[in-house]
Amino acid sequence: MSLVQFGEKEGKMQKIYICFPEGKTKALTMSYDDGRTQDERLIDIFNQYGIKGTFNLNYGIMQHDNMRIPAERVKELYSGHEVATHTLTHPTIERCPLSETAYEILEDRKGLEMLTGGIVRGHAYPNGSYNKEIKQLFQQLGIAYGRVVEAKPDFALPSDPMEWHPTCHHNASNLMELAEYFANFQKRQYLKLMYVWGHSYEFDQAHNWEVIETFCRYIGGRNDIWYATNIEIIDYMEAAKNLRFTADNTAVYNPSAQSVWIQTNDKGTVEIEGGKISNLHRL
C-alpha cells in the first residue's frame, strides 16, 4: 500500500502529542547511589509499591567493602531496576586526568555488565563532580545520561541528559508537597517527570525509613503514572524522537524495536508498534 492512500482528504492537520507508555503523561523515577547494603531494604519498599529505581554502583569498591552489596548479589537484587555506573572507585573526577576518568567509567561498565549480563549505559557523577569535558567523554564512552546533584523542582524531562537534574533529594523538607503536586497534576498537555535521589544508608543514619515508606505508599500504585528506571525514560524518549510522520500526520513509521504511544485528535491514544507503519487517519 502506498503512503499516498493515507492522505487526509479534508485538508485538516492531524494534531499529535507524544505520550509516555500506555498514553500516560506522568513518570516517576528514583536514583540511589553507592550500592550500600541498605539497598536491600529500599528495594523491598520499591517493589512493594511498584516503584522502579536506578542504582549507581562502584564495581571497584563492592569487592572489598562489606558495607556494600556483594558482587554476587547484584544481578538478583537489582532485577527489574537499573544498574548504572558511579565510576570504579568514586573519585572526584573533575580533579582527575581525563584518561583516568575514562578508565574509571569503562572499568565500572565492564564489571557491572559482567555481573548483570546487561548493557550498562547510565551514570550518576560521584561527589556530584563533572564538567563539559567529562560530559563529552562519557558520551563517547557509551554513557547515555549523567545525573547531577543540584535539584530542580520543575518536573521537566532533562534538556541535557548528560546533566540530568533530579526534582529533589528524599530529605527535601517539601518532599510530600512535591509528591502531592505531582499526583494531583492532571493537565495532559505536558509530560511531567518526578525524579528523587539519595543514598539508602542515609535512612539508617537519620533513623527515618518512614520518609521513603510514606512517599512510596503515597505515590506508588497509581495507574496514571509510568514507573520507570532512568534509562527506560531516556530510551523511550529517544524512540519517540525517532518517529517519522508523513507531512500531514496521517501515518507514522516507528523504526525502533519498542512501541511508542501518541495522542491524536482523530484516534485518541495510539500505540505505535516498533518496526511498523501505522495509519493515523480517522476511521
Ligand SMILES: [Zn+2]
Ligand atoms: Zn556516591
